[in-house]
Amino acid sequence: MKSRAIVQVGQRELELRTFEVPQIGDEEGLLRIEHSGVCGSDWSQYKQGTYSGVIPGHEPIGIIEEIGAIAAKRWNVKKGDRVAIETMLPCGFCKPCIKGKYNLCQSAGGNKINAYGYHSIDIKPSLWGGHAEFMYLDPHTLVHKVDKDIPAEIGVMFNPLGAGVRWASRLPQTQIGDTVVVLGCGQRGLASVIGAKESGAKTVIVTGLTADEHKLEIAVAFGADHVVNVEKENVVDVVRNITDGEMADVVVEVTSGATQPVIDSLDLAARGGRIVLAGAKYNKVPEFNSNKVMFKELTIIGALAVDYQSYEAAIRIIESKKYPLELMHTHSFSLDQADLALRVLGNEVEGEHGIHVSITP
Ligand SMILES: [Zn+2]
Numbered sequence: 473m474k475s476r477a478i479v480q481v482g483q484r485e486l487e488l489r490t491f492e493v494p495q496i497g498d499e500e501g502l503l504r505i506e507h508s509g510v511c512g513s514d515w516s517q518y519k520q521g522t523y524s525g526v527i528p529g530h531e532p533i534g535i536i537e538e539i540g541a542i543a544a545k546r547w548n549v550k551k552g553d554r555v556a557i558e559t560m561l562p563c564g565f566c567k568p569c570i571k572g573k574y575n576l577c578q579s580a581g582g583n584k585i586n587a588y589g590y591h592s593i594d595i596k597p598s599l600w601g602g603h604a605e606f607m608y609l610d611p612h613t614l615v616h617k618v619d620k621d622i623p624a625e626i627g628v629m630f631n632p633l634g635a636g637v638r639w640a641s642r643l644p645q646t647q648i649g650d651t652v653v654v655l656g657c658g659q660r661g662l663a664s665v666i667g668a669k670e671s672g673a674k675t676v677i678v679t680g681l682t683a684d685e686h687k688l689e690i691a692v693a694f695g696a697d698h699v700v701n702v703e704k705e706n707v708v709d710v711v712r713n714i715t716d717g718e719m720a721d722v723v724v725e726v727t728s729g730a731t732q733p734v735i736d737s738l739d740l741a742a743r744g745g746r747i748v749l750a751g752a753k754y755n756k757v758p759e760f761n762s763n764k765v766m767f768k769e770l771t772i773i774g775a776l777a778v779d780y781q782s783y784e785a786a787i788r789i790i791e792s793k794k795y796p797l798e799l800m801h802t803h804s805f806s807l808d809q810a811d812l813a814l815r816v817l818g819n820e821v822e823g824e825h826g827i828h829v830s831i832t833p
């Protein structure tokens with residue numbers, strides 16, 4: 473059997489290639505991909521050409537096509553089950569893994585990532601990425617069952633929703649009645665609205681730009697109480713008004729690239745507030761005033777990726793059908809349109825406003 477797969481071969485260069493599907497051993501499996509979510513990091517990788525010679529895609533949902541006896545027992549799944557696959561392939565032996573922080577697994581060494589979507593096709597059996605017909609399931613794979621009645625293009629949002637649960641609920645320990653400010657309204661900002669609401673937050677305030685108007689409407693549909701266009705209003709003043717000067721218990725920063733939101737977060741947080749920094753920046757943050765952290769006893773939490781419990785919670789939220797998630801999934805593309813899929817996510821295609829984009833073979 474063969475599998476078609478997208479291979480990144482250079483900067484903005486993708487090729488559709490065909491690979492032999494491997495024989496599956498006792499501890500392994502094979503996933504027939506239904507949808508593979510396109511991540512903001514896929515877009516940066518596409519533009520910069522980092523990790524050349526890989527099959528990108530680390531947010532796949534699909535059907536177990538083949539499974540070894542030991543893997544079936546460990547993962548509690550059988551042939552034909554629908555599963556969502558975690559990005560990371562933790563080693564299980566390094567210190568972060570042993571301490572339960574497997575999202576920080578350091579076994580790959582240096583700046584390499586031990587994860588799907590980042591392994592070279594030169595490492596057998598090559599099928600290490602989701603933007604393909606089939607993906608190999610290594611013994612270290614973390615697997616979550618997903619109800620088959622959910623449309624696959626909705627189920628595939630388990631990854632951004634998992635981030636919303638971890639970043640806006642679990643990490644900052646959001647409580648019933650809290651005020652939560654979410655800075656940024658991309659797929660992870662919108663998912664953070666859901667994460668905050670599910671924790672019982674009373675007031676959720678989301679920021680965006682003029683170009684994000686359609687995303688802010690979705691934030692409201694997901695339960696946001698207020699939206700702020702930061703090009704028209706000063707978010708610190710708006711939050712001061714809304715909260716009668718008490719400010720936010722939790723601030724979740726998920727903008728990509730902008731540094732001003734990090735500076736704002738110190739003013740937006742109430743005394744004793746928690747700030748989650750989850751948006752990657754291209755530059756260092758200038759004029760970071762550490763005195764505000766000290767005098768207000770702020771807790772600043774760095775967030776990288778998602779953990780097992782947050783994925784499980786996200787999948788249960790999807791299965792509950794409680795939120796109009798279809799509003800967030802804007803585009804599905806076939807494998808031979810992978811290039812277009814990336815450019816739509818990167819906002820390079822005139823007239824298209826991609827939020828959650830996926831590739832389906
Ligand atoms: Zn990702």
Ligand SMILES: [Zn+2]
Nearest residue numbers: 563566569577
């Ligand atoms: Zn490890």
